Amino acid sequence: MTSLAEIEVRPRQRPWSVLERGLRTAGLSGRALVIFAPALWLTVFFLVPLAVVFGISLATKQFGRPPYSDLLTFAEDGTVQLTLHLSNFIRLFTDALYVNAYLNSIKISAIATVVALLIGYPMAYFIARMNDPWRNILLMLVILPFWTSFLLRVYALSGFMRGNGVINNFLGAFGLGPIVMMQTDFAVYVGIVYTYLPFMILPLYTNLVKLDEALLEASADLGAKPWRTFLSVTLPLSIPGIVAGSMLVFIPAIGEFVIPSLLGGPGTLMIGRVLWDEFFANTNWPRASAVAIAMLVVVVVPIMLMQKAQDAVVERDK
Amino acid sequence: MRTPLALALATLVAAVPAHAQDQVVNVYNWSDYIAEDTLGNFTAETGITVNYDVFDSNELVEAKLLAGNSGYDVVVPSGFFLERQIRAGLFQPLDKGKLPNLSNMDPTIMEETAAHDPGNEYAVDYMWGTTGLGYNVAAVTERLGEDADLESWDLLFDPETVAKLADCGVAMLDAPAEAYAAALNYLGLDPNSESEEDLARAEELLLSVRPHIRYFHSSQYIDDLGNGEICLAMGYSGDVFIAQAAAADAGQGVEIAYVIPKEGALKWFDMFAIPADAPNPENAHAFINFMLRPDIAAANTNYVFYASGNGAALELIDDEVKNDPAIYPTAEVAENLFTLKAHSPEYDELLTRSFTRVKTGQ
Numbered sequence: 001m002t003s004l005a006e007i008e009v010r011p012r013q014r015p016w017s018v019l020e021r022g023l024r025t026a027g028l029s030g031r032a033l034v035i036f037a038p039a040l041w042l043t044v045f046f047l048v049p050l051a052v053v054f055g056i057s058l059a060t061k062q063f064g065r066p067p068y069s070d071l072l073t074f075a076e077d078g079t080v081q082l083t084l085h086l087s088n089f090i091r092l093f094t095d096a097l098y099v100n101a102y103l104n105s106i107k108i109s110a111i112a113t114v115v116a117l118l119i120g121y122p123m124a125y126f127i128a129r130m131n132d133p134w135r136n137i138l139l140m141l142v143i144l145p146f147w148t149s150f151l152l153r154v155y156a157l158s159g160f161m162r163g164n165g166v167i168n169n170f171l172g173a174f175g176l177g178p179i180v181m182m183q184t185d186f187a188v189y190v191g192i193v194y195t196y197l198p199f200m201i202l203p204l205y206t207n208l209v210k211l212d213e214a215l216l217e218a219s220a221d222l223g224a225k226p227w228r229t230f231l232s233v234t235l236p237l238s239i240p241g242i243v244a245g246s247m248l249v250f251i252p253a254i255g256e257f258v259i260p261s262l263l264g265g266p267g268t269l270m271i272g273r274v275l276w277d278e279f280f281a282n283t284n285w286p287r288a289s290a291v292a293i294a295m296l297v298v299v300v301v302p303i304m305l306m307q308k309a310q311d312a313v314v315e316r317d318k
Numbered sequence: 319m320r321t322p323l324a325l326a327l328a329t330l331v332a333a334v335p336a337h338a339q340d341q342v343v344n345v346y347n348w349s350d351y352i353a354e355d356t357l358g359n360f361t362a363e364t365g366i367t368v369n370y371d372v373f374d375s376n377e378l379v380e381a382k383l384l385a386g387n388s389g390y391d392v393v394v395p396s397g398f399f400l401e402r403q404i405r406a407g408l409f410q411p412l413d414k415g416k417l418p419n420l421s422n423m424d425p426t427i428m429e430e431t432a433a434h435d436p437g438n439e440y441a442v443d444y445m446w447g448t449t450g451l452g453y454n455v456a457a458v459t460e461r462l463g464e465d466a467d468l469e470s471w472d473l474l475f476d477p478e479t480v481a482k483l484a485d486c487g488v489a490m491l492d493a494p495a496e497a498y499a500a501a502l503n504y505l506g507l508d509p510n511s512e513s514e515e516d517l518a519r520a521e522e523l524l525l526s527v528r529p530h531i532r533y534f535h536s537s538q539y540i541d542d543l544g545n546g547e548i549c550l551a552m553g554y555s556g557d558v559f560i561a562q563a564a565a566a567d568a569g570q571g572v573e574i575a576y577v578i579p580k581e582g583a584l585k586w587f588d589m590f591a592i593p594a595d596a597p598n599p600e601n602a603h604a605f606i607n608f609m610l611r612p613d614i615a616a617a618n619t620n621y622v623f624y625a626s627g628n629g630a631a632l633e634l635i636d637d638e639v640k641n642d643p644a645i646y647p648t649a650e651v652a653e654n655l656f657t658l659k660a661h662s663p664e665y666d667e668l669l670t671r672s673f674t675r676v677k678t679g680q
Contacts, residue, residue, distance in 0.1 A: 063663040064406050067384040097680040163487070163547050182547075183533045266534050266677040280381040281494075282670040 050296075057289035058084040068285045088290035098274065098291065102298055105271045108185070109253035112192040116200040116249050117242065119193065124204035124241075125234075128211070139205070142198050154191055154262050161187050161263070183265035191259035192249075199248040207241025208234075240313045247306040251299055271295055341366040343601035346382070346390040348588060349374050349537050350560050351445075353621035360608050366601050374537035375493055383408045383593060390593055391602035397434035397587040398495065400441055401660035409440045409591045416603035417442070419610035424629030431587050431627070433657065441589035443627030444609065445556070445619065448647070448655060449496050449584040452539070452558030455573040457486045457549035471504045471579045474552055477526045484530035487548030492534040494673035497524065499584050499658055500552065509584070509656050512665040517672055524676045534677050540564075546572045555644060559623035576644045582654035587627065 020030065059068040073081045092098040127138045145153060160166045161181035171177035181187050211234060219229040257272030264270070271291065278288035341364070349372040357368045371390070373379055376399040382388045383395075383403060395403060403409060414420060420442065427443050435441045451473055458468065461482045472479050480488060491497060499509035501520040508516070532548065539551035544564035551558070555576055562574040590609065592602045608614060616634030619626040623639060625646050626632070632640060640646050647655065661669060674680065 061663075061667075063384075063402065065384050065386045065408065097674060097678070100680050164545065180532075265532065267679055269678045269680060277670075277674065281375070281377040281492075282667070283377070283381045283384055284667075 053289045053292055056285050057088055057293050058086070059286045060085045060087065061284045061286055063283075066285070067283050085286070088286045089294070091287065092290055092294055097269075098271075098294070101269045101271045101274045102294070104269045105254045105256075106298070108188060108192070108268075108270060109250050109256075112189050112196070112253055113200075113246050113250040115189065116193045116197050117246060120197055120200035120204055120245060121238075121242070123197075124201045124245075125208055127201070128205050128208035142201050145198070150195065151258060154195065154259055157187070157191055157194065158182055158263060161190070182263065185264065185268055187263035188260050188268050188270075191263045192253050192256060195259065196249040196253060199252075200245040203244035203248060204238065204241040207238050207244075211237060240310060243306055243309045247302060251302060254299055255295055271298075341598075341601060342369055343367075343598055343605045344369045344371070344389055344391045344596075345605060346371050346373060346379065346388070346393045348372065348394060350540065350557060351394070351588075351622055351624075353617045356609075356614060356618060359614070360605065364601075364604055364608070366604060368605070376495070377493070387595060388593060389597060391596040391598045392590055392605055393593060394444055394588050394590055397431055397441075397443075397589055398658035398660050400589050400591060401434040402663075403591075404435060404440045405660075408594055410594045410596065410599060411439050412442065412592065412606075413599075413603055416600075417607045417610065419607045422610055422612050422615070422628050422630035424627055424632075427587070427627040427629075430657070431589060434587070434660070435589070441591040442606065442610065443587045443589050445622070445624035445626055446585065446587045447555040447624045447645075448578050449491070449500065449552065449554055449586065450558075450576060450578045450644075452543050452551045452553045452561060452574060452576050454486070454543065454546060454549040455575050456571075457546070458483065461486065461549075468575070469577050469580050471500065471581050473550060473579075475501065475504045475523060475527060477530070480527050480530045480550070483550050484532075487532050487542065487550070488530055489539040489542065489548050489551040489553075490531050490534050491552050491554075492536045492677075494669050495658060495661060496584055497552070497673065497676075498669060499656075503582050503584075503656060510659050512662065514668065517665075517668060521672045521676060528676055528679075543574050544568065544572065546570065556622050556624035559645070563623075578644060578647060578651055578655070580654065582656055585652075585655035585657055588624075 023030070023033070055071055056068055059071055061067060062069050069083070069085075071082060071084065073083065075081065123142075127135055127142070130138060158165070162168070163178050163180070163182070165182075167181070168178040171179065181190075215233050215237075216229055219233050220226075224232065255272045256270060257276055260268045260270045260273055261276075264273075275288055275291045275295070278284045278291060343366050345368055347370065351372070352370075357370055361367055376396050379393055379395045380399055380403060382390070383393065384406075400409075423442065427446065428438055431441070431443050432438050451471070453468065453473065458473070459466065462468075462473075462479065466479075473483070474480055474488070474490070498517070498520045501523045502511055502516060503509045505516075505519055505523060507519065511517075537557070539548060539553050540557050540561050541564075542548040543551055543553075543558065543561035545568065546565075553561075553576075555578075558574065558576040562576065565572040565574050590606045592599055592606075596602055609618075610628060612628060612630040612634055615626045615628035615631035619631065620636050620639055623642075623645055626635065643651060
């Protein structure tokens, strides 16, 4: 096997060549090592847990420790019996709760994503068009909230929206309100849009900042009004940014648990909450695992679509 | 995915005991359930550091115990959950030789808790209380009139009455066992019933008032009652008193009352128990024994306003606490209190599904 390291080896110049030679005698190339680390990481922290969750989803609930049945039972005579229960997955379809929770999660995420896009696009555009040092300062401001715990920021939002919170006190000064905002879907939208907005802005910014201004000038020279230029030049060119930003908002928002729990009402049905309830309130690990597996499938589809969209862009740009 | 992971990590960090050579005890107790200086005093006296973690629902404790390796040395579930947890082998028997302060316990309470823990072998009562109604006096009287009956479950379970309170905020415990027990009792049915027919009637009652309930949560109402965010909550006695004290301290003119409704209410016992896989059972016994000392038990009751299971502590408890019939009910009121037995896992499945229907409409 000829490894990359062997081809490019230039002894004397590279202080780590000793290390490389050592690894080579041990049968390891640099490339193998580089691939091995993330592969090991993914196996230990992603594939194995996923397999465990999938295994539990095929068990049944029982009151004991652990709270689910064994998949494998070993009889005295050495026979091994494998019992797989599909009931948890069947239940996901027969009990309307789960399907509705999935659909509602997708609806809430989709609406929040569109709102985040409408707010985030102008912000990203504005930042991209600024000159230094303002551009960096504004970018900094977008990232700054991450320095505070996500949980705290969401909780702090309730201080704005509660009955005697900032907004209602402000309205009260004009003799308006109070408006009930907490424990409503509205509060959940505010929470999601607020929390995930930076994930929309950053990819859009990276895209828009690369926009060649000569194209805009050309468009203007050809007589296009600014709005027309935006629709025919800027917007189509920024589609990869829009797709990336939207997916970064949409995908994590589907499984969101903290925001609907802290801000939403009991009727704000989201799959993350159903999952939590199955696990902690009902101690039904098999059902919770089935919900988690199904959630993964639901989220994988948009990820694949995004991948496809990106590949298409790469193809086109070639 | 980032968020649940962060939460899980935070919980892990809280639960993982420090290295074995340090003396630690990992305690998992209800929120707002201990005096401010108790843990400090314990560490000062014994040199054992307390890792203190809190919960607000029996279901959550059970989920962690069933998961195993919770890392906790002392947990405090309510009797009607503890009962089946003992049967599932989740606890180790108490070593009574290490608990000399057991002699301070009120024999009546010991007898009552023996219904959950036969022979008092696995657990000992910390405090007991009731699940009733907490309300904002001014807001409720304004909406229901001066002569409204404020000592009845009608406040919560009569659709017409609760509808008038919807605009000022109504909250309910996120605890299916207790919500349904109260509903069954209100309907004149056995709160311990496991019949599907009774369950359906209770569900119907809860659904009839559901449109007027703003949220289901088992601790949020403490803050919200206190600062006027809601005006009625089904809640735990002592938690409502905490809201009452907070409201009085804030001086915004919010007055909170707790009532054990005349139709009766659930009386529960929160009990110290040591998980079977507790890493430091020795220290767990030391902690429980410390908590059973009359002066410590009295200090806790004076601080959190729940009745103590400790008989010897009674004389050290403030008069305003021990003479408050909402904390130490009179014999007449006590007659209307009922206790819960542990539900069978099969019934629990129906119960939690029904409660989800009530909460989410699905």
